Amino acid sequence: MKSKQVNQPFVERAESLIPHLYEKKVYPAHIIDVVKDAGAFQGWRTERIGAAEELAGRVLGKGDSVTLDFGDHHVGYLTLSILNVNSNADAPLRLKLIFGEMPCEIGEDFDDYDGWLSRSWLQDEIVNVDVLPGTITLPRRYTFRYLKIIVLAASQRYSISFPEVHCTTVTSGDVAQVKPLPDYMSEELRELDRIGIKTLQDCMHTVFEDGPKRDRRLWIGDLRLQALANYETFNSNALVKRCLYLFGGMLLEDGQVGACLYEKPSPFIDDIYLYDYALFFVATLYDYYEATKDRDTLDELWPIAAEQLRIGLQRLDERGIVKDDDTWYCFLDWHEELNKQAGAQAVLIYCLKRGLALASGLGDSDAQAFISLAIKQATDAALTHLWDKEQGFFTSGSKAQVSWATQIWMVLAEVLEPEQSAALLDRLFEQPPAISMSTPYLYHHLIEALLLCGKKEKALEEIRAYWGEMIKDGADTFWELYNPSDKKLSPYGSNLVNSYCHAWSCTPTYFIRKYFTEKDS
Template sequence: MYFKEVHRWAAEADRLLPELRHRRVAPVALVRPEADSAAWQGWKTVQAGELTEAVGAELPCSCEFTFDFGEYCVGHLELEFEFTRPVDAPFCFRAKFAETPFELASDFASYHGTLGRGWLQEQEFVYDDPSGVIRLPRRYAFRYLKFRVEAGSDAYRFRLKNICCDTTTSADWSKLPPPAPSCDGLDREIDRIGMATLAACMQECFEDGPKRDRRLWLGDLRLQALANYPSFGNLDLVKRCLLLFAAATGDEGRVPGCLYLKHPLPVAGNLLYDYQVLYGDMLLDYLRASGDREFVRDLWPVAKRQCELGFEEFEDDRLVEREDRWIFIDWQENLEKECAAHGVMIYALERTFELARELGIEAEVLEYPVVAERLRRMAVELWMDRESGFFRCGPDGQISWASQLWMALAGAVPRDQAADLLLRVIAEPAATGPGGPFLHNQMVLALEQFGRHEAARALTRRYWGKMVEFGADTFWEVFVPSEPLRSPYRDPMINSHCHAWSTPVFNFRQSSGVNIPVSGRR
């Protein structure tokens, strides 16, 4: 172990395991999926009878119903049956859980994606004794439930007495302040859905998605924490997650991209360069939100180590390609990433230096601003197109949101020009834009940081407002309005429709004290 404190950090994280809050949600309607070319992904639901036809009524031994719970639910399904006579064979039923009408209508047997099909929420259950309340052992994330009783004995009939989902979250809704008075109806609807998304992902840690992958991802945590500070304000959950990443650093002291938690120590998964180097950035946000200097000082060596490891991957002030790690930046296909990743490193150095200064230990990292300035000069030399004023990356001189965004945050252009750079790339038809909500959220944050609050609000309304228009209960992992069936996993069935990095609520509330400066030239 690079850090001797990993077991202590893991123990401290365990002590911060949150108590989950429970609320039971019952279905509100019976529905069926119906094809509709005007609906998002080509499907909608329509009413399919009265709820009393399924709940409380005498039912045959073979039957099928689709329940609409009226809202997005994360939790355990509970059912209670009543039989007219003793059951003479095991009682069997099949449950299919779906986040969207498209998923409800999809045939899971045809799945051909790159991720494990175990994430598809369909299962058969067999009970020798179906009396009492049956609580399904696995936690599910859904709005719709297709419930089918397999052919049983003709000797009995049964009633479904009760059905509900015992939902869970570590978010405390009573602590949620209202949106700012300046918010109109659309703002408030985006905020409501964003808060539902965040709460659904706030379980024993900040999960990326409660359907899939149900993991703690570092890049998702960064966005979730920033949304959480002025809303639910659950500082202990952020603290727990920062500790879990510190406890998983391993022999090199490298913070992983994501964690699997059900082990004596958190087990690392996926090395993501642009996630790793921003650990100090997240600590600085937490310090400004909490004022907990003692805790942040304890984890300072982890933040410092990420910058050391990050810069070790540079040769002659350029990032070296490696096969054993992933530069994510965004899901956009064919995105040229070197310029953006270069900017992330500069931003990480500046933010980590800012953290050291607030802790009073900047003498440990006096070289960081010097290195950052050198990398800025290299960025301008390599990628700045003086004629267009854009940073162009790759052999074809690609202009992308990602390159402009991270170069602006890195201070590669003067601060008074940075906001203009962002606004110009958003308006540039030839620019390579985001592949989903993740980079849209980064752009909203960047516009806020450069004081372009109305532009950030307009982008939020234009992009997430479209999801509202398409009927989102929670905000989605993947959303390209012109490509409703787009999936980075080759099959949209596996997409998450409640995802942490799609929570655009940064500009709907008064600041909680998190004031995030950009790096570089003032």
């Protein structure tokens, strides 16, 4: 599928910014078993049964297996050195390799998978090796901590051993660019920061991927949060610039910025349009300019950003409220029952305000005029039609739904006066709506809303309670979604296909470094 509107110079600009990939060779840390345990996260735990150095001395025949723990989350290419034992290899060796970010992926049978995303996302391979002894490197990039090797077939004459197993990791995130935290920072915050950085690094390749296991795509909602974390850590600002030019260089038929894009075989935009994600092109450009003061990029991409605001405003009804029907989709959070009308209204106002700041800086008086008027009209409409004074909450949709997402985004859009927003957040915790939060993506915005209202202590409490609980449940990198009350939750029908290293979950490092490096944090 090709975009209907391609700006080839923009695409070429993006392609000129492809970053260098840093490689590192890593080895297994332990030999383990994965054991069923109802008390463990998602029902599985690991049990160490040997040192990694013992692997070379292990002899395996048909039906045997070994499971390796690489000690941390890795993204890269697996290499196996294989030695035939007892006799020459008179028949090909057939191996099954199963890769897992989490123990459940090793413990559960992929053949029982019944999710609605493709089975091909589950990471396993059957490999035939014709010549032994020898060394093979798998051509596909894998994302894993755990590796199970099963000998499916050899011959009666020979067995095998593995003198060496390693992974060559790849990332465009240069950890040498990340400044250490001050010595006085607590170990708890250091660990949250470290895992946030690792999450971001493992999602940094030739674009900011949403997840290195699945989908391996550039999504603008993830990009926006990755870029914020990047400015506080890796400073790979050219990679943010590359991603902005890719989105700006390949628009959908009516000029919208697409929600996600692919790099291979050559860059092309998917046909998915999300109302909020297209508007976030404006916010991402705003954040990029604030971090870099790159005026040339702003000059070139501003017309596309301004157009997203105009397109977004076309969706307003006669009341000035985003139309809520079957002709659109807005993300906000993974929640089947979440009505997204009011949240979309707030995202529109939020991005209009960032667009106004860019237009003012550029001296674009025409844009300033239309954006200023739009902000007033959209804000007045939200207060008139969506604010329920009796409940003290904003409502959404024909059934006047109250949700966490709606309140969070209305606070971020600064629709109310600051003291009113602070009171709204207090009520949110005192009278929590039934339509709750499912993803670190929405939790990120909750933390931003708390910080905007000066509730720094509460923001830190929520970071510790949410991402900290993830660490207690075994996170090496932060996950795509996490619900402490439903730890097998998946929007895809199976937790096996969930992404356990996901871009939008990396932002504890952003918050810690931007807001919590003082001695009293």
